[in-house]
Amino acid sequence: MSKRITIDPITRIEGHLRIDCEVDGGKVTKAWASGQMWRGVEQILLGRDPRDAWAITQRICGVCTTVHAITSVRAVENALQLEVPLNAQYIRNLIILAHAVHDHIVHFYHLSALDWVDVVSALKADPDKTAALGESLSSWHLNSKHEMRAVHQRLSSYVKTGQLGIFTNGYWGHPAMKLSPEVNLLATAHYLQALEVQRKANKIVSILGSKTPHIQNVAVGGVANAIATDSQSVLTVERLLAIKTWIDELADFVKNVYLVDVAAVGAFYADWTKVGPGCLNYLSVPDIPLDTKGTQFAMPGGYIAGGDLGSFKQIKGFNDQYWRDGVEESVKHSWYKGGKGALHPYKGETQPEYTDFKDDGKYSWVKSPTFYGKPAQVGPLSRVLCMYLAGHEPTKKYATQTLETVSALAKTKVGIDALHSTIGRHAARAISCAVQVDLLAGQWQALIDNIGKGDVKTFNKPTFPKGEQMGVGFHEAPRGVLSHWVVINDGKIKNYQCVVPTTWNAAPRNEKDEPGPYEAALLGTPVADAELPLEVLRTVHSFDPCLACAVHLTDLETRNTVTVKVV
Amino acid sequence: MTSARAQVVVLGIGNILLSDEGVGVRAIEALRQRFDLPADVNVIDGGTSAMELIDDLSRAKLLIVVDAVKAGRPPASIVHLSGNDVPVFFRSKLSPHQIGLSDVLASLELLGEAPQETIIVGIQPVSLSLGMELSGEVKAILPEVVDLVVADLRSHGIEVQSRRNFPA
Numbered sequence: 001m002s003k004r005i006t007i008d009p010i011t012r013i014e015g016h017l018r019i020d021c022e023v024d025g026g027k028v029t030k031a032w033a034s035g036q037m038w039r040g041v042e043q044i045l046l047g048r049d050p051r052d053a054w055a056i057t058q059r060i061c062g063v064c065t066t067v068h069a070i071t072s073v074r075a076v077e078n079a080l081q082l083e084v085p086l087n088a089q090y091i092r093n094l095i096i097l098a099h100a101v102h103d104h105i106v107h108f109y110h111l112s113a114l115d116w117v118d119v120v121s122a123l124k125a126d127p128d129k130t131a132a133l134g135e136s137l138s139s140w141h142l143n144s145k146h147e148m149r150a151v152h153q154r155l156s157s158y159v160k161t162g163q164l165g166i167f168t169n170g171y172w173g174h175p176a177m178k179l180s181p182e183v184n185l186l187a188t189a190h191y192l193q194a195l196e197v198q199r200k201a202n203k204i205v206s207i208l209g210s211k212t213p214h215i216q217n218v219a220v221g222g223v224a225n226a227i228a229t230d231s232q233s234v235l236t237v238e239r240l241l242a243i244k245t246w247i248d249e250l251a252d253f254v255k256n257v258y259l260v261d262v263a264a265v266g267a268f269y270a271d272w273t274k275v276g277p278g279c280l281n282y283l284s285v286p287d288i289p290l291d292t293k294g295t296q297f298a299m300p301g302g303y304i305a306g307g308d309l310g311s312f313k314q315i316k317g318f319n320d321q322y323w324r325d326g327v328e329e330s331v332k333h334s335w336y337k338g339g340k341g342a343l344h345p346y347k348g349e350t351q352p353e354y355t356d357f358k359d360d361g362k363y364s365w366v367k368s369p370t371f372y373g374k375p376a377q378v379g380p381l382s383r384v385l386c387m388y389l390a391g392h393e394p395t396k397k398y399a400t401q402t403l404e405t406v407s408a409l410a411k412t413k414v415g416i417d418a419l420h421s422t423i424g425r426h427a428a429r430a431i432s433c434a435v436q437v438d439l440l441a442g443q444w445q446a447l448i449d450n451i452g453k454g455d456v457k458t459f460n461k462p463t464f465p466k467g468e469q470m471g472v473g474f475h476e477a478p479r480g481v482l483s484h485w486v487v488i489n490d491g492k493i494k495n496y497q498c499v500v501p502t503t504w505n506a507a508p509r510n511e512k513d514e515p516g517p518y519e520a521a522l523l524g525t526p527v528a529d530a531e532l533p534l535e536v537l538r539t540v541h542s543f544d545p546c547l548a549c550a551v552h553l554t555d556l557e558t559r560n561t562v563t564v565k566v567v
Numbered sequence: 568m569t570s571a572r573a574q575v576v577v578l579g580i581g582n583i584l585l586s587d588e589g590v591g592v593r594a595i596e597a598l599r600q601r602f603d604l605p606a607d608v609n610v611i612d613g614g615t616s617a618m619e620l621i622d623d624l625s626r627a628k629l630l631i632v633v634d635a636v637k638a639g640r641p642p643a644s645i646v647h648l649s650g651n652d653v654p655v656f657f658r659s660k661l662s663p664h665q666i667g668l669s670d671v672l673a674s675l676e677l678l679g680e681a682p683q684e685t686i687i688v689g690i691q692p693v694s695l696s697l698g699m700e701l702s703g704e705v706k707a708i709l710p711e712v713v714d715l716v717v718a719d720l721r722s723h724g725i726e727v728q729s730r731r732n733f734p735a
Binding site: 154199202 | 674
């Protein structure tokens with residue numbers, strides 16, 4: 001007999017997501033993803049100056065401030081066909097990459113590792129054995145006996161206070177938790193170290209962006225950073241050198257800790273390489289532009305249809321027509337007025353029409369985007385698969401290295417097919433992070449070299465002609481493809497639509513009633529105990545949901561507790 | 568860029584796209600306009616962010632959080648919490664943002680770097696609808712909110728100078 005589980009809200013994510021599953025025979029047989037907040041930022045932007053849109057859109061979400069700022073200026077620049085000075089591209093790229101590294105580390109350690117790591121079990125670990133295990137896996141300097149004893153001590157005294165604080169909502173002792181106490185302690189130590197190391201990435205964004213969490217330096221046409229080699233108030237050599245030190249520290253952690261931990265979790269939970277594939281249409285966009293027009297990129301992107309790696313088609317630049325013509329959004333199952341079929345974002349409408357949660361009708365504030373009529377998964381897995389197929393050498397290197405580590409630990413050959421899974425999305429995120437931390441160093445060098453040539457230009461002034469212009473800005477954000485679509489008329493915003501990564505992934509059923517990526521990935525996910533659906537959370541968290549921008553607020557009553565309702 | 572760690576942090580949080588939801592941010596903007604603060608007071612527009620704030624809040628002597636709170640009070644009333652009421656505030660989740668901030672503070676606790684003292688200045692919102700303007704009622708009490716923050720700073724021995732064109 002099938003049971004219905006409702007988890008509302010999903011915890012340890014940004015924003016408010018509700019997941020409903022039907023479970024039969026210990027597996028999910030039907031699933032619904034529902035964004036429980038309404039987003040209306042598009043309405044706020046109508047009639048405004050396009051040069052102000054970036055500052056407003058970066059307020060959509062507390063996690064992805066910078067990504068919206070950058071995508072917004074790219075959209076307006078695309079509408080004006082405005083070139084961006086090289087220094088501005090490099091500075092934006094550094095911000096993008098530092099933010100991505102920050103986001104991936106925080107997502108793995110602080111938002112999702114607790115689905116796999118049992119912190120309470122770590123108390124039973126032998127710190128010396130843990131250190132021996134850590135040292136066998138990597139050369140990271142903080143896997144020592146001294147460090148593991150200190151962490152064990154700190155954790156014990158924290159738990160003794162009787163308040164688990166940040167660890168309160170964990171499924172401690174759940175039968176699906178499989179790691180040994182030593183692995184749990186090692187992961188907990190890295191959780192704490194990650195809290196330290198993520199600060200370095202944030203400092204880079206803070207210096208280049210003039211401020212965090214909301215950067216101040218972006219402008220349509222470039223960046224507002226003045227470059228000089230002799231002044232304290234602007235971007236100096238001294239500050240650039242400090243940034244390089246932090247990049248090196250981040251690279252050490254990402255390659256010697258994050259990548260290794262993900263491989264270890266993947267090996268110990270090898271059965272999860274077969275869970276949660278779902279939607280095998282993968283979409284990513286190229287990013288890290290290397291020229292002023294946005295035709296050359298350090299990270300390639302494209303589209304893979306139906307998991308057929310031979311079908312890969314590359315998306316080439318900011319003016320790519322294949323990309324621009326492929327995107328549509330349906331509201332058939334979303335709480336908006338519809339009836340016009342799926343609409344292209346330039347024609348997109350966001351008029352709310354709330355009904356109750358209707359299984360076969362409308363049930364979410366998230367729209368349902370499609371690429372040439374098909375739902376598509378976005379995020380690090382799509383990014384890594386597309387870069388791999390585009391022949392991107394750094395991606396091939398880190399992907400191969402990670403799969404070899406997993407194979408060695410699991411004592412069985414694990415190939416790239418294993419990435420089409422819940423645990424595969426975590427592995428891809430770590431591979432992507434390693435690629436991006438190397439690019440961070442590369443873009444730093446490119447900026448230094450360019451300034452060395454005497455180029456200090458950072459801004460091209462935009463001019464807005466009479467009449468109508470349309471533009472799309474895209475960005476391969478940490479959670480995947482983000483695009484802003486703007487229609488400008490006589491220098492004012494006439495229409496604005498944000499199609500964000502979580503909209504792609506958390507999409508409800510589309511015009512043809514096909515499930516979105518979360519919904520598809522949940523099918524077949526095992527559920528040992530319907531009252532404690534940890535496995536459902538694992539699959540949903542693997543996408544790194546960020547609902548705040550997929551939809552936006554107005555759930556007035558903040559809930560006090562997580563409801564897991566089983567009917 | 569701050570090199571030396573600020574001893575005192577005044578943190579305004581909220582989403583300015585949702586009218587009164589952004590009152591914390593609007594309050595610190597008003598604070599900056601009306602007063603000159605010493606260099607070791609870091610006034611932060613936190614928006615709706617979370618982990619990005621860890622570094623700024625680490626080892627602060629005093630943290631004053633200004634935020635919209637749902638405290639079951641009449642609309643546009645002000646709540647001032649200090650001492651033992653602060654942990655209760657976070658446990659009972661009165662603010663739409665506490666998830667982010669409470670995680671940051673819990674993480675700092677785990678690192679042994681939690682602020683020594685935390686004060687919450689909360690405002691019961693009137694409207695959370697879409698828009699970048701505060702409701703008339705909340706706008707009207709904004710000066711009072713700022714005065715409360717200034718009084719807290721002064722009672723902790725911090726010199727706060729009102730700017731000439733903005734009589735306190």
